[in-house]
Amino acid sequence: MASFTLQGIPVSRGIAIGRAHLLRPAALDVQHYLVAQEQVEAEVRRLQDAITQVHKELQAIWSDLPQDAPTELGAFLDVHALILSDPMISEAPLDIIRNRHYNAEWALVTQIDVLSAQFDEIEDDYLRERKADIQQVAERVLKVLTGSAHSLPRAEGIDERSANMIVVARDISPADMMQFRDAAFNGFVTDEGGQNSHTAIVSRSLGIPAVVGTGNASRLIEQDDWLIIDSDAGVVIVAPSPLVLEQYRELQARLLKARKKLLKLKKTPAVTLDGVEITLLANIELPDHAIAAVEAGASGVGLFRSEFLFMGRTGHAHKLPTEEEQFTAYRAAVQAMKGRPVTIRTLDVGADKPLDTTDHNILNPALGLRAIRYCLAEPQIFMTQLRAMLRASAFGPVHILIPMMAHAFEIDQSLAMIEQAKAELKAENKKFDADIHVGAMIEVPAAALTLPLFVKKLDFLSVGTNDLIQYTLAIDRADHEVAHLYNDIHPAILQLLHMTVTAAEKAGIPVAICGGMAGDRRLTRLLIGMGFRELSMPAALLPEIKQEILNTNLENLQPHIKKILRSYDPQIIQDVVASLASVA
Incomplete structure (x- = not known):
């Protein structure tokens, strides 16, 4: 061959x-046929039995998880069990069988196609890719129906x-x-x-x-x-x-040896050769991920994506996680971090997100009612989350991070709602950190261009580079035809990053990067050379980023950083950024 x-x-x-x-995949060649009226209920039971069997399979896998299994695996099992129980999966296909007389496999695939189309409209990469969870759950049911389980x-x-x-x-x-x-x-x-x-x-x-x-x-x-x-x-x-x-076997052996060496850096502080300390934080999606963050040597959680708690709950608002559910989840993450700070991002969903089945008919959901815009438009949902976050702050340091800020009134209304939540909890004699830190994500160019407004009213900033790049360069990250234009060292991006870190330094407030650039080893020297002192990334990337920091002399980088920031020529910027790796 x-x-x-x-x-x-x-x-x-x-x-x-x-x-x-x-x-x-079992779904590639499912049979499509109509069942007779007298066979409809038998076909309904066949699908119900398959769903029940998959529930048992998931429970068996959960029970057999070894103690050293990554926490993500158990969490994903929970998500799949929730999806399997959702009426959109467990009941809607049954209605299709009864109303259209489709066979069970056809009915299930038909319903999954409807749900998949809804998820395709989601702008956010992370949530859009949750479509795969629904398809994977359905495929597991199909394997039972078709007898093709592998x-x-x-x-x-x-x-x-x-x-x-x-x-x-x-x-x-x-x-x-x-x-x-x-x-x-x-x-x-x-x-x-x-x-x-x-x-x-x-x-x-x-x-x-x-x-x-x-x-x-x-x-x-x-x-x-x-x-x-x-x-x-x-x-x-x-x-x-x-x-x-x-050749690849030799390369594989070298990489394995280097990885084992990196693991020894877990307890080593991330300090540059010239004595500058960098705080390395972890991004998490579930409370259990905090345990992995501690194991990797994270100094805290720089981004807890709270929207993961809202996944798999299609339907009306009463199906959203309650205050108690959210409080329990946030508290678990805070306690797992053992005194290290946990930054929780408020709900980053919107009209384009699958919290309900309403068709909002939005032309470009990236520019629609999402993140803080959605939360302010749905004050009950926002207040429930704020109360849960505040209650969790009684168990360790919690920071509240608000996404997609762009307007002064968004800052003022968010702070007012946090004060209202504090007042309610105080009246109920529930404990919380009265001095909890509140910060904004800098991911809309308008925010980066009006930073004096932000640093005056907030306690910290965190740059979401993925969205900042998308909005600045007018690129839909979901569109493969323009993906090649996505450039994290575009001169406009670097200027906005420079403006942000300079404004934060002048105001004396912390500024972190929690987007994809923070976990890219090729950009570590660029970011810390520009002045960023907090980087947040997936826990697994922490050791290699730490090693890069330990081998860096910040003072020697400065002439190169100045050259990068003075230039608007993409090729010059690219060449100088690449050369940073060899600066002694």
């Missing part, structure tokens, strides 16, 4: 070498070389991933997914090389093909030559 290469999205680090094991080969009884297995699939559900801990696998390749897909999140937490979004890998790769995953470059080499295979 001739060797060929596939390009995808790199979502973790490292090299994987092994044989392809293909997971075929099992992965075990490692026992086969030699070490052939034991290395790389899973290739259209997409991979977290529930399927549970099997991989007992299987002989060391990498993932998927057709679908992006930086925030569950395959990406779990592969990063496990430290396993993965390339997602290849488009058609599962159709081009054959069972047992030799594969090389270069997850730093986002490349999959199929049927490599013996020479290429040997």
